[in-house]
Amino acid sequence: MFHIRKAVVTGGSSGIGKALVDTLLREGCEVFSLSRTIRSRDFFVQMGELHQIACDITDGRAVENAFSQIAEQTDFFDVLFSNAGYGISGSVVDTPKEQIARQFDVNVFAAVEVIQQSIPFLARGKGRIVLTSSVAAVVSLPYQSFYSATKASLNMLALALNTELKPYGIRAVAIMPGDAATSFTENREKIACEAPLLTDRCQRSVARMEHDERTGASPALIAERFVRIAKKNAPKPLYGIGLFYRLVLLLFKILPIRFANWVVGRMYG
Numbered sequence: 001m002f003h004i005r006k007a008v009v010t011g012g013s014s015g016i017g018k019a020l021v022d023t024l025l026r027e028g029c030e031v032f033s034l035s036r037t038i039r040s041r042d043f044f045v046q047m048g049e050l051h052q053i054a055c056d057i058t059d060g061r062a063v064e065n066a067f068s069q070i071a072e073q074t075d076f077f078d079v080l081f082s083n084a085g086y087g088i089s090g091s092v093v094d095t096p097k098e099q100i101a102r103q104f105d106v107n108v109f110a111a112v113e114v115i116q117q118s119i120p121f122l123a124r125g126k127g128r129i130v131l132t133s134s135v136a137a138v139v140s141l142p143y144q145s146f147y148s149a150t151k152a153s154l155n156m157l158a159l160a161l162n163t164e165l166k167p168y169g170i171r172a173v174a175i176m177p178g179d180a181a182t183s184f185t186e187n188r189e190k191i192a193c194e195a196p197l198l199t200d201r202c203q204r205s206v207a208r209m210e211h212d213e214r215t216g217a218s219p220a221l222i223a224e225r226f227v228r229i230a231k232k233n234a235p236k237p238l239y240g241i242g243l244f245y246r247l248v249l250l251l252f253k254i255l256p257i258r259f260a261n262w263v264v265g266r267m268y269g
């Protein structure tokens with residue numbers, strides 16, 4: 001089993017990231033948590049050693065600064081949990097380029113920058129990069145297509161990183177959770193759907209998605225699975241978690257794509 005002594009978590013201030021921080025602290029790890037919000041120490045489990053670093057990961061200077069602060073404390077960490085992210089909703093027709101760019105900036109480009117900064121630290125312990133992807137990476141969600149596209153990008157990134165980082169002994173894993181009950185739902189940026197034929201459909205679709213998220217899995221359960229996967233000796237590049245979502249991912253692999261996409265359209269279209 002791979003041993004996690006020190007880890008970096010992006011988006012550790014809330015939801016799945018906060019649960020990851022807690023799970024790691026409970027196991028006695030030293031954790032560096034990067035997010036824009038700094039919480040009181042009481043917000044987290046009172047074990048392990050926690051360093052919260054204020055950092056907007058889309059700000060290159062702030063990321064460099066954060067890694068300088070990490071370097072003052074350690075010359076290695078075992079796992080980067082690249083988890084920070086958010087979602088936008090709206091139709092492809094209506095979404096302005098600015099919002100699309102911001103979605104990719106936070107979920108993909110900033111994640112890449114954090115990964116780049118992490119390589120020297122991870123290389124020292126032949127560590128792991130764990131990316132928080134989503135079932136939406138495989139199941140393209142109508143009215144959330146740009147969110148889906150960012151998560152599909154993370155899956156591609158994990159696959160390529162495994163090849164490119166082999167000389168460093170670093171493994172990359174993208175984990176695809178399904179719905180989780182976190183602040184993700186209230187933090188979603190909703191782009192007004194003004195195309196006359198789409199307004200009602202978009203609203204219905206997003207309302208259904210929000211209901212599924214609010215009744216989704218607990219972040220603690222998801223974090224526990226993430227850490228279990230990160231500790232595997234030979235992790236796969238891609239994982240679904242939870243029986244239902246693993247089945248969905250399997251069906252998307254084996255069913256004719258026209259049929260699978262039709263089912264998604266019936267549910268969320």
Ligand SMILES: NC(=O)c1ccc[n+]([C@@H]2O[C@H](COP(=O)([O-])OP(=O)(O)OC[C@H]3O[C@@H](n4cnc5c(N)ncnc54)[C@H](OP(=O)(O)O)[C@@H]3O)[C@@H](O)[C@H]2O)c1
Pocket residue numbers: 010011012013014015016017034035036037038055056057058083084085086087106132133134135176177178179180181182183184185187213216219
């Ligand atoms: N909830 C779900 O149903 C679900 C399902 C599958 C995948 N996911 C993915 O899980 C990850 C975590 O989301 P969550 O559900 O835990 O939502 P959440 O509770 O809203 O947490 C999002 C985290 O990302 C951080 N973050 C966002 N933008 C950031 C930025 N520019 N710089 C630094 N940190 C930033 C936030 O911290 P600050 O606001 O303090 O910066 C927060 O800690 C996301 O990547 C999301 O796409 C969620």
